[in-house]
Amino acid sequence: MNTKVAVYRKEHFNAAHRLHNPGWDDATNAKVFGKCNNPNYHGHNYELIVKLIGEPNSETGYVMDLKILSDIIQENIIQKFDHKNLNEDTLEFKNLIPSAENIAIVIYNILKEKINPALELQIRLYETERNFVEYPVN
Amino acid sequence: MNTKVAVYRKEHFNAAHRLHNPGWDDATNAKVFGKCNNPNYHGHNYELIVKLIGEPNSETGYVMDLKILSDIIQENIIQKFDHKNLNEDTLEFKNLIPSAENIAIVIYNILKEKINPALELQIRLYETERNFVEYPVN
Amino acid sequence: MNTKVAVYRKEHFNAAHRLHNPGWDDATNAKVFGKCNNPNYHGHNYELIVKLIGEPNSETGYVMDLKILSDIIQENIIQKFDHKNLNEDTLEFKNLIPSAENIAIVIYNILKEKINPALELQIRLYETERNFVEYPVN
Amino acid sequence: MNTKVAVYRKEHFNAAHRLHNPGWDDATNAKVFGKCNNPNYHGHNYELIVKLIGEPNSETGYVMDLKILSDIIQENIIQKFDHKNLNEDTLEFKNLIPSAENIAIVIYNILKEKINPALELQIRLYETERNFVEYPVN
Amino acid sequence: MNTKVAVYRKEHFNAAHRLHNPGWDDATNAKVFGKCNNPNYHGHNYELIVKLIGEPNSETGYVMDLKILSDIIQENIIQKFDHKNLNEDTLEFKNLIPSAENIAIVIYNILKEKINPALELQIRLYETERNFVEYPVN
Amino acid sequence: MNTKVAVYRKEHFNAAHRLHNPGWDDATNAKVFGKCNNPNYHGHNYELIVKLIGEPNSETGYVMDLKILSDIIQENIIQKFDHKNLNEDTLEFKNLIPSAENIAIVIYNILKEKINPALELQIRLYETERNFVEYPVN
Helix, strand or coil, X not given: CCXXXXXXXXXXEEEEECCCCCCCCHHHHHHHHHHHHCCCCEEEEEEEEEEEEECCCCCCCCCXXXXXXXXXXXXXXXXXXXXXXXXXXXXXCCCCCCCHHHXXXXXXXXXXXXXXXXXXXXXXEECCCCEEEEEXXX | CCCCEEEEEEEEEXXXXXXXXXXXXXXXXXXXXXXXXCCCCEEEEEEEEEEEEECCCCCCCCCCCHHHHHHHHHHHHHHHHCCEXXXXXXXXXXXXXXXXXXXXXHHHHHHHCCCCCCCEEEEEEECCCCEEEEECCC | CXXXXXXXXXXXXXXXXXXXXXXXXXXXXXXXXXXXXXXXXXXXXXXEEEEEEECCCCCCCCCCCHHHHHHHHHHHHHHHHCCEEHHHHCCXXXXXXXXXXXXXXXXXXXXXXXXXXXXXXXXXXXXXXXXXXXXXXX | CCCCEEEEXXXXXXXXXXXXXXXXXXXXXXXXXXXXXXXXXXXXXXXXXXXXXXXXXXXXXXXXXXXXXXXXXXXXXXXXHCCEEXXXXXXXXXXXXXXXXXXXXXXXXXXXXXXXXXXXXXXEXXXXXXXEEEECCC | CCCCXXXXXXXXXXXXXXXXXXXXXXXXXXXXXXXXXXXXXXXXXXXXXXXXEECCCCCCCCCCCHHHHHHHHHHHHHHHHCCEEHHHHCCCCCCCXXXXXXXXXXXXXXXXXXXXXXXXXXXXXXXCCCEEEEECCC | CCCCEEXXXXXXXXXXXXXXXXXXXXXXXXXXXXXXXXXXXXXXXXXXXXXXXXXXXCCXXXXXXHHHHHHHHHHHHHHHHCCEEHHHHCCCCCCXXXXXXXXXXXXXXXXXXXXXXXXXXXXXXXXXXXXXXXXXXX
């Protein structure tokens, strides 16, 4: 067996969003997205769990210092999305539907650039306690 | 000792909102409300706990059938606020700042009309896991 | 201000029950209690929170040793109700509908006899995460 | 890397059950299953998490509309098991011990028939907060 | 009815402690405090909930800005106790047993000086999910 | 598909610890470990989830009796670490930094000897609700 360990850090942000496909007419959007298509937006308390897999460093016992990971998430994700309207206030979702799936993929792609590439990265995002997603899938 | 029992029912809704006082200029609003003043709104998963105090009925063992209480909350609160923009989509917050405090008071006033007046009513509202309010205070 | 402190201990038990009033016919029972009247029972993971109010002892800093409180709850409540059918296996609910309200009152009356009468006692009982009760009400 | 995303939906049901092997005598059943063998049943609040893995649809951003998934779970699982005695009221457990493991396998087999076969399905079932299972294992 | 609202803010800190009465011999300490008397300390993730009761301000909708309350708790409580040994590293518990009851009273007394005296203050402190306390009691 | 099921059991313990590398000087330890290097220790409520994968036994429906698993965890892990100072009171961490990663590896190695080798074992350890680890990684 290898000696890899997975480490997890949980953060959160509060945002408004709306599910809407601009290529469709309003009736189709309302039919497909239901309440989530509300023109004036609704919102969520998003819970974000970042998972990293790697070998613990023998001198620190850490795969990665989770305080540093928390700072990276704060600077690159929370400051960008917290207390924002994902559709209106962010470049990432100007042309991308902010479904939980797409938000997770966007977060993955942002963090991938900021974290040691030797560490395997996975994102779990809770839109509500009952609806959540994970990316990528191994 | 009296034989009163408190019963609680928990429901939830997801909504967008913005804290903004139209009587102030933008700089004052930004200073007072910070991120919560974001012009394009942000949002929350609100957890609502409705408490009723009364004597259990000797034939049912119930203070109130919580299935009926749940239906009353669904019809009068959840359908009104869920997947809505509180500032834009609701009459209640057209001229009232949708702070957690004010949302709790509004919910109390709506439910008070719908529930047996012999039962004492109290609202607890979680805006996030870390910020919550209760009204009225005994 | 007095120097009283409230202390809380949480325990749990799993039990089957059925809401049924033997003084009514089956149709009335089904109408009033709905799914909770299922003849072959259903069940719950009950979460029990016992609250005591008193002055901390100056030599221990304790209102009451919560390990001792836990033992009292285990011996008098958990052993009696855990993995039992409340209607069939317990004397307390032979002639009393095991609604959450009544279970809380029964637990209060049992524990009241076992705990220092100088301490004020209150019971909170979660039947589910969304339905819970409290007794007595101050 | 592929672009698959896992999506999760959480639902719950309350049921009574009893662990009992009819091929054994009572003493053996009592010895093996302990409190879980109580003849008059006990019960649980089961928390069910359904996981699906697939590619998000480019037009909706959804792997699957979780509202539709919720409806499928409600119709095929919750209506069948909620407020029921698993041993007495369901065909699935007439001849199968309703251990958490077996309940998860039964739920998997029912949902597998109802969900797009292109999506990989996994079930997690919480019998209590401290005891839970997952099926299948990848 | 008055129009007072209770607002709550939750924070946390991690600390080591030991329950030990220096006026007793070791055998008595071990007998009374059991595992909590371990000479080399043990520790907890303390969850702290601060409750304030007051009238919402008509211009902000706030009883108190919870961001400011959070800052006050951080500066006066979290910086003092987080990642500390309560017995060894803090003046407050040099001569006071750091039971949950006493920690709650100490936190109350510190915060009372820092918060608008027109607001009624109450502390809830979770030592574990199963053991918690509240001070003062109304 | 194989018919393996994963079963999980959650337990907890409260312990003090300190992150400190004796091969470094104090300034380096303080720089690397920050608050976690506090000389007098701090502590946590550790939540431990033990996962086993195997085939359910056809006569019991169990992969393993979780009551027996709980007893094994209690005897081999909880009695060893609960209400202890990991650095001072345990052999395992005399010469090993008690990071969450290392604690999980130590727990895995202890339990591996006590559990049927036909069952695949994995450890998840929560140091706080926001920081947790998993070992091994498949």
